[in-house]
Amino acid sequence: MVLKVCMIGSGNFASALVINVGDNVKANPETFDPIVNMWVFEEDINGRKLTEIINEEHENVKYLPGIKLPSNVKAVPDVLEAAEGADIYIFCLPHQFVSKSCSVLKSQVKAGAIGISLIKGFQIKDGELILMSEEISNMLNGMPVSVLMGANLATEIAEGKFCESTIGCKSYENGKTFRSLFQTNIFRTQIVEGDRITVEMCGGLKNIIAVGAGFSDGMKMGNNTKAAIIRMGIMEMIEFVKLYEPNTQISTYLESCGVADIMTTAYGGRNRALSEEFAKQYPNNSFEDLEKEMLNGQKLQGPLTAKEVANVIKTKKLEKKFPLFVTINAICEKEIPPQDLLESVQFTTYKFVK
Amino acid sequence: MVLKVCMIGSGNFASALVINVGDNVKANPETFDPIVNMWVFEEDINGRKLTEIINEEHENVKYLPGIKLPSNVKAVPDVLEAAEGADIYIFCLPHQFVSKSCSVLKSQVKAGAIGISLIKGFQIKDGELILMSEEISNMLNGMPVSVLMGANLATEIAEGKFCESTIGCKSYENGKTFRSLFQTNIFRTQIVEGDRITVEMCGGLKNIIAVGAGFSDGMKMGNNTKAAIIRMGIMEMIEFVKLYEPNTQISTYLESCGVADIMTTAYGGRNRALSEEFAKQYPNNSFEDLEKEMLNGQKLQGPLTAKEVANVIKTKKLEKKFPLFVTINAICEKEIPPQDLLESVQFTTYKFVK
Numbered sequence: 288m289v290l291k292v293c294m295i296g297s298g299n300f301a302s303a304l305v306i307n308v309g310d311n312v313k314a315n316p317e318t319f320d321p322i323v324n325m326w327v328f329e330e331d332i333n334g335r336k337l338t339e340i341i342n343e344e345h346e347n348v349k350y351l352p353g354i355k356l357p358s359n360v361k362a363v364p365d366v367l368e369a370a371e372g373a374d375i376y377i378f379c380l381p382h383q384f385v386s387k388s389c390s391v392l393k394s395q396v397k398a399g400a401i402g403i404s405l406i407k408g409f410q411i412k413d414g415e416l417i418l419m420s421e422e423i424s425n426m427l428n429g430m431p432v433s434v435l436m437g438a439n440l441a442t443e444i445a446e447g448k449f450c451e452s453t454i455g456c457k458s459y460e461n462g463k464t465f466r467s468l469f470q471t472n473i474f475r476t477q478i479v480e481g482d483r484i485t486v487e488m489c490g491g492l493k494n495i496i497a498v499g500a501g502f503s504d505g506m507k508m509g510n511n512t513k514a515a516i517i518r519m520g521i522m523e524m525i526e527f528v529k530l531y532e533p534n535t536q537i538s539t540y541l542e543s544c545g546v547a548d549i550m551t552t553a554y555g556g557r558n559r560a561l562s563e564e565f566a567k568q569y570p571n572n573s574f575e576d577l578e579k580e581m582l583n584g585q586k587l588q589g590p591l592t593a594k595e596v597a598n599v600i601k602t603k604k605l606e607k608k609f610p611l612f613v614t615i616n617a618i619c620e621k622e623i624p625p626q627d628l629l630e631s632v633q634f635t636t637y638k639f640v641k
Numbered sequence: 642m643v644l645k646v647c648m649i650g651s652g653n654f655a656s657a658l659v660i661n662v663g664d665n666v667k668a669n670p671e672t673f674d675p676i677v678n679m680w681v682f683e684e685d686i687n688g689r690k691l692t693e694i695i696n697e698e699h700e701n702v703k704y705l706p707g708i709k710l711p712s713n714v715k716a717v718p719d720v721l722e723a724a725e726g727a728d729i730y731i732f733c734l735p736h737q738f739v740s741k742s743c744s745v746l747k748s749q750v751k752a753g754a755i756g757i758s759l760i761k762g763f764q765i766k767d768g769e770l771i772l773m774s775e776e777i778s779n780m781l782n783g784m785p786v787s788v789l790m791g792a793n794l795a796t797e798i799a800e801g802k803f804c805e806s807t808i809g810c811k812s813y814e815n816g817k818t819f820r821s822l823f824q825t826n827i828f829r830t831q832i833v834e835g836d837r838i839t840v841e842m843c844g845g846l847k848n849i850i851a852v853g854a855g856f857s858d859g860m861k862m863g864n865n866t867k868a869a870i871i872r873m874g875i876m877e878m879i880e881f882v883k884l885y886e887p888n889t890q891i892s893t894y895l896e897s898c899g900v901a902d903i904m905t906t907a908y909g910g911r912n913r914a915l916s917e918e919f920a921k922q923y924p925n926n927s928f929e930d931l932e933k934e935m936l937n938g939q940k941l942q943g944p945l946t947a948k949e950v951a952n953v954i955k956t957k958k959l960e961k962k963f964p965l966f967v968t969i970n971a972i973c974e975k976e977i978p979p980q981d982l983l984e985s986v987q988f989t990t991y992k993f994v995k
Contacts, residue, residue: 438868449983450865451872472987475869510909511804514792514901515829518805521895537891538993541875546900547868554908555864629803633826639892 291320292468293373295366295388296380297327297341300405300441302351304379308468309357315467326369326388327362338362354445366391375464376402376430378423382410385419389426402432403454403465407490408588411595414602416531418487433461434483435469435476436490437543438551449473453544455486477542484532485539492527493549494589495596496520499615500553501562501589502625505569512629516611517553521546522637523609527596530603537639557582558589566618566625574619590619610635645674646822647727649720649742650734651681651695654759654795656705658733662822663711669821680723680742681716692716708799720745729818730756730784732777736764739773743780756786757808757819761844762942765949768956770885772841787815788837789823789830790844791897792905803827807898809840831896838886839893846881847903848943849950850874853969854907855916855943856979859923866983870965871907875900876991877963881950884957891993911936912943920972920979928973944973964989 292312294305305325312319330337332349340348341362345355363369366388370376374397380388385406406419420432437452444450452469454476456462462478470476479486499520503513521540528535539545553559561577574590597616600609614631617623646666648659659679666673684691686703694702695716699709717723720742724730728751734742739760760773774786791806798804806823808830810816816832824830833840853874857867875894882889893899907913915931928944951970954963968985971977 438865438872440863440865443863443865446863448863448866449869449987451869475987477990477992509794509797509800509802510905511792511794511797512802514905515803515805515897517904518792518895518897518901521900525895537895540895541872541879541891541993543869543872546875547872550871550904550908551864551868554904633803633829636831638831639895 289316289320290318290374290464291372292323292375292377293370294323294325294360294377294379295370296378297325297347297350297362298380299350300439301325301379302347302354302356303441303445304377304405304469305360306354306356306445307471307474308377309360310471311468313357313359318467321359323360324363324369324371324373325360326366327364328384329364336364338364351441351445367395370395373397374400375468376400376427377405377468378402378419378432379405382406382408382419385422386426389423393427396427396430400430401461401464402427402430404432404434404487407436408494408592409488409491409595411598414598416595416599418484418531420483420487431457431461433457433465434487434490435465436486436548438547440551444474447473450475451543451547452476453486453542454478455483455544456480457483479536479539479542479544482532482534482536482539485528485535486542486544488528488531489524489540489544489548491592492524492596493552494558495593495612495615496524496549497552497556497558498562498589498593498619499611499628501559502566502615502618502628504559505563505566506625506628508629516628516632517549519611519632519635519637521549522639523611525639526608527612558587561587562589569625570621573621590616593619643670643674644672644728644818645726646677646729646731647724648677648679648714648731648733649724649746650732650759651679651701651704651716652734653704654793655679655733656701656708656710657795657799658731658759658823659714660708660710660799661825661828662731663714664825665822667711667713672821675713677714678717678723678725678727679714680720681718682738683718690718692718705795705799721749724749727751728754729822730754730781731759731822732756732773732786733759736760736762736773739776740780743777747781750781750784754784755815755818756781756784758786758788758841761790762848762946763842763845763949765952768952770949770953772838772885774837774841785811785815787811787819788841788844789819790840790902792901794905798828801827804829805897805901806830807840807896808832809837809898810834811837833890833893833896833898836886836888836890836893839882839889840896840898842882842885843878843894843898843902845942845946846878846950847906848912849947849966849969850878850903851906851910851912852916852943852947852973853965853982855913856920856969856972856982858913859917859920860979860982862983870982870986871903873965873986873989873991875903876993877965879993880962881966912941915941916943923979924975927975944970947973
C-alpha cells in the first residue's frame with residue numbers, strides 16, 4: 288500500500304514546499320502515491336480560476352509567481368476532496384482557517400493517518416495557549432501531528448537556495464516519513480524526537496524577539512545592545528516553553544528552529560523592519576497603520592504573538608520572569624514608549640536552569 | 642587590606658573597560674586601592690608622550706579619542722612599575738605582546754594575585770592550541786586567570802551603550818571580584834563557573850563563523866543559507882571546544898560570549914565585511930590586500946584563527962568532524978573557491994551529544 292499525501296493550504300510557503308513533496312513522492316513510488324492533492328482556496332484571477340491555472344500551467348500565479356510546481360501536484364478547491372483517502376496531511380494555512388478546515392475534514396480522516404503542521408504561532412483560548420499541532424490533533428480524532436519549523440523564508444526556498452529545517456515529532460518513525468517527503472539536496476531536515484513542543488513554540492516566540500530587535504534598531508542602540516536583547520529574548524523563550532514542556536531540551540534551541548530562525552527574523556524580516564519604523568516614528572504611528580503602509584494591510588505576527596503571550600504571562604502572574612516579553616507587548620500597545628525597553632531588562636539576571 | 646588593580650594594555654578595548662574599573666574601585670574604597678595603573682606602550686603623539694597626555698588630559702587620544710577616562714586611572718609606560726604591588730591583573734593586549742610582558746612581570750607577581758584575560762583568540766605551539774589565559778597563568782607562576790568575553794564592541798561601550806558580558810572562571814569567588822570591577826548599570830556581567838575554557842574559546846572561534854557568514858553574504862546566498870551556515874558553525878564550535886573541555890556546558894553558548902557575540906560578529910563587524918569582499922572579488926583579491934585597503938594593514942582575526950584551528954584539526958585527523966571550519970580556511974588560503982563553501986556542509990548532520 289502506498290501512502291497518499293495532501294497539502295492543506297496553497298500560500299507562499301505551502302507552494303514552495305509542495306515542490307519538494309511533489310518531487311519526492313514521484314521519486315519514491317514504492318512508498319508514496321504519485322499524486323499530491325493541494326487544497327487551494329478558490330480565487331478568481333482575471334476571470335480564471337486559480338485551481339485551473341495551477342493545474343494547467345503548474346504555477347501558483349497568486350502566491351508563488353514565476354516558479355513552476357511539479358505536474359503531479361493537483362490543485363483541488365474542495366478540502367474534503369483534496370484530502371480524500373489521505374494517509375498524510377500537511378497543514379500549511381493561516382491560523383484562522385485551521386478550525387474551519389479541520390471541522391470539515393474530521394468526518395473522513397482515516398484511522399492511522401498522520402499529520403504535520405507548518406504553521407507558525409499559536410492560539411489563545413480562555414487565557415490558555417493552544418499549539419496548532421494540538422488544535423489540529425484534537426479536532427482530527429487524536430491524529431498524531433508533527434511540526435516543521437526553521438529558518439525557511441519561502442521565496443528563498445522556491446529560488447533554490449539552501450536551507451535547514453527542523454522536524455519535531457513524538458515518534459521518530461513519523462519524523463523519518465516526513466523527512467522523506469520534505470528533504471532535498473538543498474532543503475536539509477533534522478529530526479528532533481520528543482521535543483515537538485519546543486520546536487513548535489520557537490516558531491511563534493521568535494517573532495516577539497524580532498520585534499524587540501526592531502525596536503533596538505529603531506532607537507539606534509548599537510550592535511552590543513541588540514545582541515543582548517535578542518539573547519535575553521532567547522532566555523525568556525526557554526522559560527516560556529518550560530511552562531508547557533518542562534523537559535524542554537536546550538539543544539533544540541541550537542537547531543534551525545531555534546538560533547537560526549531567530550537570527551534571520553531578528554536581523555532580516557518584516558517583524559524587525561516594521562518594529563524599527565514603529566520605534567523611529569513613535570508615537571506618531573501604530574502597527575495597524577504600518578501594516579497598511581508597508582504590508583498592504585497584512586497582519587504582522589510579532590505584535591499579535593506578543594499580546595497573546597503577555598496575556599498568558601499576566602494570567603499566570605509571571606511578569607517578573609518575563610520582563611522583556613511583557614515590555615515588548617506594552618510598547619506595541621503604546622502603554623509605554625520604546626525608550627523603556629532597556630530599563631525593563633537592564634538588571635535582570637537570566638540563568639538557564641535544567 | 643585593599644586590593645590593587647592594574648590594567649595591562651591600553652588599546653581600544655582596554656581603554657573602554659578601564660573606565661568601568663576606575664569608577665568601580667573609586668566607589669568601593671573598602672575593597673580596592675583607589676588608583677588603577679594602566680600599562681601604556683609609550684608612543685610619541687605629535688611630540689608629546691601618550692602617557693603624559695593620558696595622565697594630564699585623561700583621554701587616550703590614540704586608541705579611544707573623544708572619551709574621558711577617570712582621573713584615578715594612571716598611565717605608566719613601564720610594565721613592572723604599572724604592576725607593582727598588584728593583587729589583580731587585567732590583561733588586554735594583542736597576543737604577540739603577552740609572552741614578552743609576562744616574562745618581565747613573572748619576577749614580581751605577588752603570591753595570591755589573580756588575573757583576568759580580555760584577549761580573544763588563542764595561540765598554536767607545536768600543533769597544539771594554547772589558551773591565552775593558560776599561557777598567562779603558566780608564565781606567571783600558576784596565577785589563576787579568568788576570562789571576560791561577550792558581544793562587546795569597544796566603541797559602543799565607551800559611548801555608554803548597554804551590553805552584556807560573560808566572566809568565565811574556575812572559582813566563583815574570583816568571578817565575583819571581577820564582576821565588582823567591571824559591572825556597571827550598562828555593562829552587565831554574568832559569571833559562568835567551571836566552564837572558563839568554553840567562554841574563552843567562543844571568543845576566538847566566533848571569528849571563523851563570521852568569515853563563513855561573510856562568504857555567504859558575498860555570494861548572495863540569502864538569509865536561510867546564512868543562518869544555516871552560522872548554525873553549523875556553532876555546532877562545529879561546540880565540537881571543537883569539546884576537544885579541550887569535554888564537559889563543555891551547552892548553556893554557556895547561550896551566554897553573551899556565545900550566541901550574542903556570534904550574532905554581532907556574523908551580522909556586523911569587520912571579519913564579516915572583509916570576507917564578503919573577498920568572496921565578491923574572488924580570485925582577484927587576497928585577505929592581505931583587503932587588510933591593506935580596508936583596515937590600514939591591521940590583521941584580521943578570522944582567517945588567522947581559521948588557519949590555526951584547521952591546523953589543529955588536520956594534526957588530529959578530524960577533518961570529517963569539522964567540514965565547515967576546514968573549508969573556510971581552504972577558501973581563505975585560495976585552495977578552493979568560495980562557491981565550494983556549501984558543498985562542504987550540505988550533507989553533514991550536526992547533532993549535539995552530551
